[in-house]
Amino acid sequence: MTKSPASAGPVAPEVLADLAAASHILAAQGVVDAMGHISLRHPDAQDRFLMSRAMPPALVTPADLVEFDMNGDACGGDTRSGFLERFIHSEVYTARADVMSVVHSHSPSVIPFGLCDKPMQAMFHNAAFVAAGVPVFDIRTKFGTTDMLICDCVRGGALAETLGDKNVALLRAHGSIAVGDTLQAAVFRAVYTEVNARIQHWALALASGGPLAALSPEEGLLADEPNQGAAARAWQLWRSNVRAKTNW
């Protein structure tokens, strides 16, 4: 049994409340159901992150948040069970110094894009971050026949490598991840990846083989700038909805 790593220190209650609220937001927006998770890099330590113990996202409270190190070990002697797939988070934080928050989800509209060769495209400006491209991670390529889970550092590292410098990636026959340089940006991208997927299903059926005038990569770059303001407004709405239903 490994010794628990030291904690990087306490985190402000409002930060913990926002992270717990983000779980509720993702559930309310249909991005996660009984499964899925979101994490936040520790505000004071590049090599620590916060994430709920293994539980349904819609039930998370600030007291359920656990600090992990980049090996996926719970810190400060915390003995609560983490998600099997916390290595998604630890390895993305390790590979991407700019990322402060990571979402993993299995939303039904997104999964199909990981199952066939139709790339996800940006259908509108709020999903501009999609225009840079959404890579697909197929666990079979490196690991053969598996239980599909990112349950250790090696698999997590391979996924992070596939993500590269992008902000969304698909996992074949599994789901997707979205990242951001703030908690709000990661939540916004997870939500609008799902919305964009729904629009693209309809758009491709409508076009029935013809071309789609999706955002070009250049339009995507320009349009993603004002999304920061949009994400702030969306957070304002979603956070207030959670506040109305919780006492933390």
Add this chain to the structure above:
Amino acid sequence: MTKSPASAGPVAPEVLADLAAASHILAAQGVVDAMGHISLRHPDAQDRFLMSRAMPPALVTPADLVEFDMNGDACGGDTRSGFLERFIHSEVYTARADVMSVVHSHSPSVIPFGLCDKPMQAMFHNAAFVAAGVPVFDIRTKFGTTDMLICDCVRGGALAETLGDKNVALLRAHGSIAVGDTLQAAVFRAVYTEVNARIQHWALALASGGPLAALSPEEGLLADEPNQGAAARAWQLWRSNVRAKTNW
């Protein structure tokens, strides 16, 4: 009039509450509407099962549960009307000693897979149990033109034979059944059969004739293992939602 068979004895209140809650969960998840039912094998008797009287699943309370024997007769002198299709349950329990719970439903996204020759495939790890294959029961094959209902032991037995050792089966122009070795596993499979069906509709449209990188049977076997933990978390969420709305 046949004499009512003896009861196999009382069942713990928390077991009855969980079974009643399972009806509410299936309704809340869109698996059943005003119709559909779930049963549990009697914890102390292999030849008895518990199931609500004929009523909408969203209204079931523990007091509505009736004990049946494997002929579909209510036990202990209970005179309340059972569902016409309780023989689905009795015959699956008879044929499958490993099954502790059976769900029958008509969820709209699932029915199409019983109407044409496109087999249901496992779109993601939470539906791994689908990867073993989902047989289709066509009542016409043995019984010709009928009212479509599994309303006696003979029809129930034929359905159980089609199910074989699988955990999900489709009924042509009718609906589906899902089974499990626990109440929680059956509920989980019923819910994720529906979710998987929705994903497959989108995925096949997206692929427009091209291949789908669905779970292979081998991946399905491996991925179904960790679903037990997932099912426990899902149950935790769904059960707590029912608890918040009921006083039992």
Add this chain to the structure above:
Amino acid sequence: MTKSPASAGPVAPEVLADLAAASHILAAQGVVDAMGHISLRHPDAQDRFLMSRAMPPALVTPADLVEFDMNGDACGGDTRSGFLERFIHSEVYTARADVMSVVHSHSPSVIPFGLCDKPMQAMFHNAAFVAAGVPVFDIRTKFGTTDMLICDCVRGGALAETLGDKNVALLRAHGSIAVGDTLQAAVFRAVYTEVNARIQHWALALASGGPLAALSPEEGLLADEPNQGAAARAWQLWRSNVRAKTNW
């Protein structure tokens, strides 16, 4: 100005409450939105029917119900405005002595079947009444370019003629009607016409040109029998949901 016809006499409060509740049920089930209506033939007079004044179905109370005669005139001196399309109801009651209740709605999933040459088929036993065929009324055929509304006896009569002895009919670029020999049967058919339409959209896409093993007309006849019990259970659920939200 025509003199208001005499009333056929008071109707039992519980019948009025059920009719008002039926409006709420159709709204809750997504069959009607801000538009659409349901009527009931007067229990004591073959030539009178009850229907709300022109208002959103989700707001109807028993006090909003008006008695009409078969010319669509409000009885007993009632001066409240009826729906422009009350002639759908009066003419179906005139043509069909067996019909006790009529629903008219514009549910989004149903409208497409009135816009192209793909006939609605019965996808499962709860929609067995569809297997007899669903005729399409195109107002252009007899009336040329119109405002699409069934706003007088002549147009209503033409629609009733198209309905014939069926229980559901489509109105091109408009919506549909469903009828029953009880209030509960009409509501059940309106709801399951909508559910069946959704299933058929998915099923046809899934079959992508191949055949659908829909209910045969013979299966439909047999399967519609037990739907009376199903409709009673559905009504029990839906009516109790309305009761929980109203004080009548």
Add this chain to the structure above:
Amino acid sequence: MTKSPASAGPVAPEVLADLAAASHILAAQGVVDAMGHISLRHPDAQDRFLMSRAMPPALVTPADLVEFDMNGDACGGDTRSGFLERFIHSEVYTARADVMSVVHSHSPSVIPFGLCDKPMQAMFHNAAFVAAGVPVFDIRTKFGTTDMLICDCVRGGALAETLGDKNVALLRAHGSIAVGDTLQAAVFRAVYTEVNARIQHWALALASGGPLAALSPEEGLLADEPNQGAAARAWQLWRSNVRAKTNW
């Protein structure tokens, strides 16, 4: 820094409440999510309009409404931030003296019609206003690669030119606008543009290449007349739902 233009004077509280309620209605009907906006021309001044400060529509109260002039400048010294895209509104009001209210939204079902060459058609009488045609504004045509936003008078003017005398227009890879000669008409059109889009997706898939018997332009003209009554009834329902949840 420009001087704030003078206000055209106070607006009746019930008008402000209706405008704030319209934001909530559009959110409740799924036309807007965390983004999108609705405005009303000032009842007493052709060259002023009212619109919320930049915030989620579901949170707007009458106190959040700001008066703008046709340059998009806040009047009466109001220093609150307006939406970047308020120029959609100012330029439509400038170009169209008959328009009293403008909605801008990104509803997922509508966006696809701006991404390919399938024109939106009127699927039923409540969407009769669509039968006149729905032009598509592609910002690339005049402005090349942009951030997609209508963030100044020049872009707003180009959009208003594309709208012409129609009541709905699409913005490529962005969303749509709907206008009306009353607040209620604009809301009604925004809602039924969304409903019509959903129906058309289903209808085109159902027809699979065959023709759709959509409303002809002539039918559309006739059918749009009674929609004023329909819009009044819809407003009655939607407004009462907002009233039940707010204290203004």
